[in-house]
Amino acid sequence: MSQILETFVQVLSNPNFYANILAVTPPILLASLGCAVAQKASVTNMGMEGIMLVSSFIGVICSAFIKGPNPWLELVVGIVVGGLLGLVVAYFHLKLRVDIILVGIAMNLIGSGGTAFFMYVFTGDRSSTNSLNSGTLPQLEIPFIKNIPWIGPIFGSQNILTWIAFLLIIVVAFLIYKTKLGLRIRAVGENSNAAESVGISSNKIKTIALCISGMLGGLGGVYMSAVYVSYFAKGITAGRGFIGLAACSMGDANPIATSLSAILFGFFYALSNFARNTGISDNIVKMWPYVATIIGVVLYSINKANIEKKRLAGQAAVEENKKES
Numbered sequence: 001m002s003q004i005l006e007t008f009v010q011v012l013s014n015p016n017f018y019a020n021i022l023a024v025t026p027p028i029l030l031a032s033l034g035c036a037v038a039q040k041a042s043v044t045n046m047g048m049e050g051i052m053l054v055s056s057f058i059g060v061i062c063s064a065f066i067k068g069p070n071p072w073l074e075l076v077v078g079i080v081v082g083g084l085l086g087l088v089v090a091y092f093h094l095k096l097r098v099d100i101i102l103v104g105i106a107m108n109l110i111g112s113g114g115t116a117f118f119m120y121v122f123t124g125d126r127s128s129t130n131s132l133n134s135g136t137l138p139q140l141e142i143p144f145i146k147n148i149p150w151i152g153p154i155f156g157s158q159n160i161l162t163w164i165a166f167l168l169i170i171v172v173a174f175l176i177y178k179t180k181l182g183l184r185i186r187a188v189g190e191n192s193n194a195a196e197s198v199g200i201s202s203n204k205i206k207t208i209a210l211c212i213s214g215m216l217g218g219l220g221g222v223y224m225s226a227v228y229v230s231y232f233a234k235g236i237t238a239g240r241g242f243i244g245l246a247a248c249s250m251g252d253a254n255p256i257a258t259s260l261s262a263i264l265f266g267f268f269y270a271l272s273n274f275a276r277n278t279g280i281s282d283n284i285v286k287m288w289p290y291v292a293t294i295i296g297v298v299l300y301s302i303n304k305a306n307i308e309k310k311r312l313a314g315q316a317a318v319e320e321n322k323k324e325s
Contacts, residue, residue: 011274015153020273022158025266026165026227027052027220027237031244032251032262033172034216039253040176041209042189046104047089048217049241050111055082055218056225057115060134060232061122069135071226075161075219078226082218083211090207108241116234128233136230137161159227161219168216173255175212185209217241239290246293250300261296268292 011017031048038045045051055078063074089107092098116126123129139157146156176182184205187195192202224236243265251258268289 008271011271014274015150017270017274019154019158020270021263021266022154022162022166023227024269024273025263026162027223027240028243028247028265028269029165029259029262030168030216030220030223031241032247032258033168033255034213034220035245035248036251036253036255036258037172037176037185037216038209038213039248040182040189041185041206042192043090043093043206043210044100044104044245045086045089045210045213045217046101046245047085047107047111048104048213048244049237049239050104050107050109051082051085051214051217052221052224052237052241053111053115053235054085054221055079056221056236057119057129057232059218059222060129060132060225061118063134063226064129064132069133069230071135071137071230074134074226075137075222078218078222079215080218082221083215085218086210086212086214087207089214090210093210094203094206112235115232119232119234126234129231130233132231134225134230134232137226161223161227165219165223168219169255169259172216176255181205181208217244220244243289243293246297250296264296265289265292 031052035045035048058081059074059078062077063070066073085107089100089103092103092106093100119129120126123131125131137160140160140163141157142155146152148156174182176185184195184200185208187200188202188205195202195205220240221237224240225232229236244262247261247265248258250261272289
């Protein structure tokens with residue numbers, strides 16, 4: 001235990017640790033924002049993990065084979081594929097009336113098994129597309145910040161997609177709370193019947209929300225294969241789509257609170273990365289982000305249950321007062 005505490009203090013004093021938080025958070029952040037947009041329309045995008053995997057894989061293949069390596073093409077293809085997969089989820093759920101959870105499970109299974117199968121078809125390799133060169137997106141260096149002690153190593157040189165991911169926090173929050181579309185998404189999520197009564201098509205709004213959700217998930221998938229590495233590997237997202245769902249739940253689908261939850265999970269990912277070189281068992285280190293996810297969801301559930309109990313108690317008190325009067 002003393003070794004873990006000593007490691008923790010040592011890591012927190014290292015500016016490279018905070019730079020690593022910025023670098024590892026975006027996939028979780030983008031997945032959680034995508035889940036938040038869908039959740040605001042009262043549809044749970046359980047297929048986020050599969051969407052990230054498929055978008056990442058197709059992006060890499062297109063980048064490698066179409067005038068490759070071209071990571072910018074991979075970025076565009078990943079976003080488009082993610083949006084289309086969001087529409088697929090919407091079609092099966094809203095048109096064919098398949099339960100949204102079952103659609104999500106199917107999407108995740110397709111993402112896991114389908115990418116592994118077609119990876120072997122295209123490369124003859126069962127583990128990665130390392131034989132294909134798809135390239136990586138460039139780093140964005142800020143000269144006047146890079147030379148500032150302690151702050152420079154954190155903010156001075158990050159991938160351009162990292163900054164895009166954090167900028168999307170503001171964009172998504174603005175979309176949800178300051179636009180006509182966002183108002184309709186929230187209206188459908190809160191009471192679809194009331195929204196229908198004023199001429200808003202709940203199915204149309206839910207479809208748009210799932211499409212946006214898929215695009216954000218696709219962008220998160222591309223981050224894994226165009227920033228971390230320059231290829232696709234089997235299961236490259238490693239559960240980040242599910243962690244994005246957890247972050248969305250902890251943030252109650254509020255873009256800002258959801259983003260803070262995603263950053264918290266990014267903190268534990270970065271902590272596990274730094275702790276691997278300190279002599280602590282690798283198995284213990286690897287489980288930290290997932291343990292943090294479980295603890296976070298449990299605490300969130302307990303808090304929500306307490307809030308609901310207070311609300312019901314308040315309602316009971318009001319009804320009792322009405323009866324007495």
